Amino acid sequence: MQAESKGVLAGAHYMDGDHACCEGAIAAGCRFVAGYPITPSTEVVERISERFPKVGDAVFIQLEDEIASSIAIQGAVWGGKKAMTVTSGPGFSLMMEHIGLAAITEVPCVFVDVQRGGPSTGLPTLPGQGDMMQARWGSHGDYEIIALSPNSPQESFNLTFDAFNLAEKYRVPVMVMMDECVGHMVERVVIPPADKLEVTERKWTKKTPADYKPFEVTDGTMVPDMCKAGDGYRIHITGLTHDEKGYPAMNWIAQEQLVHRLVDKIRKQADDIVRFEETDIEDEKGNTIADVAVLSYGITSRVAMRGMGMARAQGTKVGMHRLIVTWPFPENRIRELSKKVKAIVVAEMNYGQMFYEVERIAAGRCPVILCGHGGGMVHDPKTICDAIMEAAR
Amino acid sequence: MNDFFESKPVTAQNPVDPYLRTDRMPSIWCPGCGIGTTVNCFTRALTDCDLNLDKVAIVSGIGCTGRVAGYMNLDSFHTTHGRALPFATGLKLANPELKVVVYSGDGDLSAIGGNHLIHAARRNIDITVVCVNNLTYGMTGGQVTPTTPEPAVASTAPYGAFEHPFNLPYLADSCGASYVARWTTFHVRQIAKSMREALTKRGFSFIEIISPCPTLYARRNRLGDGLDAMKYYKEKSVIKMDADTRELPIDFQGQIVCGKFVDRERESWIEAYNRRHKTALGDRFTPYPVGAQAE
Numbered sequence: 001m002q003a004e005s006k007g008v009l010a011g012a013h014y015m016d017g018d019h020a021c022c023e024g025a026i027a028a029g030c031r032f033v034a035g036y037p038i039t040p041s042t043e044v045v046e047r048i049s050e051r052f053p054k055v056g057d058a059v060f061i062q063l064e065d066e067i068a069s070s071i072a073i074q075g076a077v078w079g080g081k082k083a084m085t086v087t088s089g090p091g092f093s094l095m096m097e098h099i100g101l102a103a104i105t106e107v108p109c110v111f112v113d114v115q116r117g118g119p120s121t122g123l124p125t126l127p128g129q130g131d132m133m134q135a136r137w138g139s140h141g142d143y144e145i146i147a148l149s150p151n152s153p154q155e156s157f158n159l160t161f162d163a164f165n166l167a168e169k170y171r172v173p174v175m176v177m178m179d180e181c182v183g184h185m186v187e188r189v190v191i192p193p194a195d196k197l198e199v200t201e202r203k204w205t206k207k208t209p210a211d212y213k214p215f216e217v218t219d220g221t222m223v224p225d226m227c228k229a230g231d232g233y234r235i236h237i238t239g240l241t242h243d244e245k246g247y248p249a250m251n252w253i254a255q256e257q258l259v260h261r262l263v264d265k266i267r268k269q270a271d272d273i274v275r276f277e278e279t280d281i282e283d284e285k286g287n288t289i290a291d292v293a294v295l296s297y298g299i300t301s302r303v304a305m306r307g308m309g310m311a312r313a314q315g316t317k318v319g320m321h322r323l324i325v326t327w328p329f330p331e332n333r334i335r336e337l338s339k340k341v342k343a344i345v346v347a348e349m350n351y352g353q354m355f356y357e358v359e360r361i362a363a364g365r366c367p368v369i370l371c372g373h374g375g376g377m378v379h380d381p382k383t384i385c386d387a388i389m390e391a392a393r
Numbered sequence: 394m395n396d397f398f399e400s401k402p403v404t405a406q407n408p409v410d411p412y413l414r415t416d417r418m419p420s421i422w423c424p425g426c427g428i429g430t431t432v433n434c435f436t437r438a439l440t441d442c443d444l445n446l447d448k449v450a451i452v453s454g455i456g457c458t459g460r461v462a463g464y465m466n467l468d469s470f471h472t473t474h475g476r477a478l479p480f481a482t483g484l485k486l487a488n489p490e491l492k493v494v495v496y497s498g499d500g501d502l503s504a505i506g507g508n509h510l511i512h513a514a515r516r517n518i519d520i521t522v523v524c525v526n527n528l529t530y531g532m533t534g535g536q537v538t539p540t541t542p543e544p545a546v547a548s549t550a551p552y553g554a555f556e557h558p559f560n561l562p563y564l565a566d567s568c569g570a571s572y573v574a575r576w577t578t579f580h581v582r583q584i585a586k587s588m589r590e591a592l593t594k595r596g597f598s599f600i601e602i603i604s605p606c607p608t609l610y611a612r613r614n615r616l617g618d619g620l621d622a623m624k625y626y627k628e629k630s631v632i633k634m635d636a637d638t639r640e641l642p643i644d645f646q647g648q649i650v651c652g653k654f655v656d657r658e659r660e661s662w663i664e665a666y667n668r669r670h671k672t673a674l675g676d677r678f679t680p681y682p683v684g685a686q687a688e
Binding site: 030032034053054057059061062063065067068069071072073074075077078079080081083097098101228229230231232233234235236237238239242247248260329 | 403414416417432446447448450462463466467468469470471472477478480481482483484485486487488490491508509512542605662666670674677678681682
């Protein structure tokens with residue numbers, strides 16, 4: 001389906017990552033946003049509050065907290081809208097229970113986390129990448145989500161747009177894990193015309209109310225069809241473990257059927273979801289040319305490019321594996337890579353989060369070296385260069 | 394088998410059946426519990442309002458009353474603890490055609506969800522709230538709530554409650570609700586009437602229903618069974634229409650002032666949203682649909 005032209009600000013702009021995120025959401029068809037002010041994400045909702053009344057048929061509401069925001073968007077989805085909330089670390093922490101609700105009730109919605117230094121209030125105005133594991137594991141119980149990490153304002157537009165499409169396709173909460181640097185960095189952002197933007201429509205059921213079960217899977221996607229409130233389906237939706245009808249089912253068999261599917265619908269389709277970008281890892285024939293691979297994402301991937309240049313100047317063969325989709329993790333590719341390179345350096349603005357995932361998957365086939373940083377400032381590229389040099393030895 | 398059963402097979406449908414998910418019966422509620430009584434009143438109100446039930450959605454939080462959504466044959470949402478109101482806010486704003494009812498308990502709405510309650514009332518979001526107040530957390534075993542009066546005993550107040558309890562009508566009133574009423578489960582006709590008024594009221598309407606919990610609150614406090622609760626409500630309730638909401642606290646087994654206390658006209662959230670943006674943006678603004686809202 002084509003994007004609705006009314007919301008698409010086609011053309012070339014100079015804007016920051018937060019504003020680009022807002023435009024990506026609107027272009028994707030987001031028409032309900034609930035949020036609570038929090039640095040460094042506030043610019044997203046500020047722009048939404050200014051844009052929505054002019055886009056029409058769209059509502060922004062500033063709610064009393066992030067808890068309210070993270071569930072209001074789910075009410076809005078059942079009301080038929082595409083919906084998003086936007087926050088940073090402390091607010092993201094408050095939203096965790098409702099990420100679980102969105103997972104178990106399979107609500108397509110988008111959570112944007114413009115990461116700052118943590119824990120707790122931490123560094124409100126300064127960058128961090130310390131919420132990566134929280135995005136994956138933050139709510140209690142077993143579930144899977146999708147997370148993306150843009151490294152530029154352009155990508156903030158693109159990936160926020162994609163987040164909505166992924167949410168609809170898989171009926172999962174999707175997280176856009178930005179960071180303060182990308183959020184506040186102003187760069188050229190090109191927004192394509194609406195007819196060049198492919199929007200994924202909700203997986204509306206074609207069944208009649210008598211035949212429809214909100215959690216019944218009728219095709220190979222493991223994703224049930226959806227309906228909205230007010231259309232006569234008289235659905236029941238609960239955060240309790242439920243059967244296909246949506247009715248509470250307090251037993252291990254229902255738990256096994258539901259939770260296993262929630263996990264499998266992402267894990268078994270992970271190859272279709274994972275997305276990364278590699279630079280100087282392989283030549284055009286597919287031969288591995290890098291001795292050292294740097295794995296990074298978000299703003300740190302751009303700093304790492306400089307560190308790699310410094311290492312290259314000293315004769316090291318180094319390439320970059322940049323995560324675009326961070327969850328699900330590109331397990332197969334990292335496994336392959338761990339067989340072909342001498343070492344992997346993980347550069348991220350925390351003291352080891354995605355690092356552990358890489359280490360787990362490399363499983364001793366090559367050394368995995370963390371080049372961590374507590375946040376508040378991007379890495380000094382030299383520290384990344386040093387880590388590469390150490391890895392190459 | 395005698396003639397009575399032979400000649401009259403039990404096929405007649407209970408008049409409330411169309412409103413219920415009968416495939417989920419029996420309910421989890423204990424004998425003597427008042428929640429089912431309130432549900433019966435709710436079905437009466439829905440009939441009286443002659444609403445298109447496909448356009449009525451019910452949202453509950455967690456707890457005994459939180460299970461109401463699951464038994465209603467409507468679009469129904471059993472959300473997280475305390476968060477029925479923000480969920481309902483999103484649902485209503487996304488689809489203003491819907492009549493949205495939040496049906497939950499005192500712990501859910503006034504303790505963990507207290508912040509959402511005051512803000513929903515302040516915003517005058519077009520939602521009807523039915524708050525079944527049994528003075529305790531039933532589902533988790535009878536703990537003290539923000540409405541438990543001193544010196545009632547609760548599982549987490551074994552020596553008696555001592556905190557100042559909420560006067561919920563006063564809270565809703567002071568935050569700006571358009572409609573506020575309180576009844577007990579003894580007042581079934583009045584509950585149905587209030588629900589009918591609330592369902593057709595523009596803005597935020599709040600009905601508190603004092604309801605017995607024989608299994609936990611009453612047993613622990615040696616107050617007898619469901620029938621004893623009815624006797625208490627009958628004897629100690631006083632109907633004072635338009636009473637000053639500041640004067641409605643509930644003491645332990647004391648007087649319960651019932652009635653409709655607030656019924657005022659205030660623009661709903663969507664109306665205010667449209668007014669402000671129309672003023673600021675003129676023709677650049679397309680008003681948002683106000684939807685199923687009483688005139």
